[in-house]
Amino acid sequence: MSQAALVSGRQIVPARRTNLQRLIGHRDWQGFWFMLPAVAILILFLAYPLGLGVWLSFTDTKIGRAGEFVGLDNYDWLSDDTTFWMATFFTVGYTVFASAIKFAIGLYLALLLNKNLPFKALLRSIVLIPFVVPTVLSAIAFWWIFDAQFSIISWSLRHLGLIDHNINFLGDSWNARMCVIFANIWRGVPFIAITLLAGLQTVSPSLYEAATIDGASRWQNFRFITYPLLTPIIAVVMTFSVLFTFTDFQLIWAMTRGGPVNATHLMATLSYQRAILGGNLGEGAAISTAMVPFLLAAIMVSWFGLQRRKWQQGSE
């Protein structure tokens, strides 16, 4: 009796179902119903905050005071704000340099760890250490390592007689930029290395054997077997890496707080400073919203560029 029925005279007439009941029971809609909890979670925790952030960027909301719609006023002020542009350029530079170097080192480490080395398991665990240490702790450690007066690097070089005064690591704009990029690379390499290592282990050894019998060099093995088969993993891992790097906050905040003189501000840290410390939520939201096009562009490049089927098949 899954379908209720009414008896009318001798005929059995199926029960009339409401539109909703029909929708719930319809096979074509079942997928939608199963997706609904996930959609609700995504809307509540992702789409709504994002939409709210975009809306706030069009208002003059302050902490503790609801704002009014001001159109593009916040963006207009930002367009003429040197600190904002400096943060934007540095965010892009930080992401490009750190991601590229992280990828190169990560891939190299993955290829190395994929070989039959003694203490392989131990070495793989050691590589993961920077990723396991909480970001704030490693950032504070770097803050000490790069301290203007008590840097272990300066101390060592001074005692070796190589320098006669401390290196101004975090007090000079370019030095500070290089220091935070270095710290980001140190922290981000294990994620890429271990993920690529997992990808490498899915490549069948028979492919290498066949190629070697055909006379392929080690470079050709890498270029025409390893690399094409790894591209889907590279696409995923680099998408995540770029997103994590672009939206970095903890490392910068713990090491430099955006200094010296705003030289290491990322868009995320500047947004925080304006919105939470300065109380201008609308303006902070505008800076955050300005990050979205960059993030979308990064995702597009990864997914539509690196995932092209032709690349995966190894052809040009």
Place this chain on the structure above:
Amino acid sequence: MNHFSRRKLVKGAGALGLAAGGGLLEFAQAFAQDSQWKPEAGASLNIMRWKRFVEAEDQAFLKMVDAFSKATNVKINVSNEAFTDIQPKASVAANTGQGPDLVWGLFSTPQLFPDKCIRVKDVADYLGNKYGGWLSAPESYGKYKNDWIAIPVAVNGGYMNYRISSMNKAGFKEFPKDFQSFLELCKALKKNNTPAGFALGHAEGDGNGWLHWVLWGHNAWLVDKDDKIIINSPETAKALEYAKALSDTFIEGVASWNDSNNNKAFLSGDLHLTSNGISIYVAAKTAGAAGDAKQKAIAEDMDHAFHPIGPIGKPTELQLAFPIFAFNYSKVPNACKAFMAFMMEAQNYNPWLEGAQGYLTQTLKAYESNPVWTADPKNKVFREASARTLPASGVGTLSPKVAAALAEFVVVDMFARYCTGQEDIKTTMRTAERQAQRIFR
């Protein structure tokens, strides 16, 4: 009857400012009975405060918390946060309507969200009448548009910390009293490889403190008394030139300094002149007493001095104010007010001020005679911190906009951009003006 008599006795002792550690609970009980603010039944208070720099100050604070809790049956939870974390956490609480009931914060934090603060005129009037009135700059930290939104608990005096021997070697018998001599001292210190150093980074207390002093000392201001932006001025240009000349004599790395860097550098012996609270001296003295010969020598060889007077001809200090305020989302406003009043009572405040060893300066006139100011001659200048400081708004009025400008380091960054060579004078003034216009729009 017996209880009433004891209470009267304790009240009498309080009027004399006597600190009887053992009688604190009795005083708290008497206060609870007499107080016009009766904590709500079953109240519990969450207090967020800045993380202490002087251990004895924290101990004295916790003693009074404990006594208040026992006397009023109010459960109290105290959380300690670093200077830099107080304001963001308070801001989030203000915006979400959830978090601590009371925040003991820095500078003009309550002025960032005055609409979210409980009005405390009754508490301020009660304390002002009882303890000789409020000193004027601290009073402005408690108010927004003539309405009391916070109780200015104390001021942290930041003064010149210097090594006596290094100053003497640089050719100065006493600490300079004007800007020109001060510059000469810094130059001589650098020459002797005993350099000065002042934070040019985002150091809430130290960076804001010394750079506003230089700016205001040249009669240059971010805003005038009508809150009109006047930072782009010939006076500011002179202040920038002076700060650049000073910064050329500094130890390396000051552009990356936060509030803790100069403490560490001074205590290590690398730094010989800086602007700071008394915490460096207290740390050296404490370590010295515990047997650290190097720190003992530093404590003996250091002293404090007022900031020299600039061309304006009067003190232009910006000292770090510590106001306490309650959020209007709190379900226990009476408990908040009772605690605010309780912590400022003589029986609590006097021993607390002594425990702070000069790190905190009174905001009520009656406490100017606290023995801490005469116990050690090196403490003396810090007594004047509340009387000599200007509010963070300078000649303007404290408002959310001034608080935002301070929180965004508009003045600090203006100086830092020029001193580090990132921008020339005209550009850095224009950038600061533009930032101020954005904030004050």
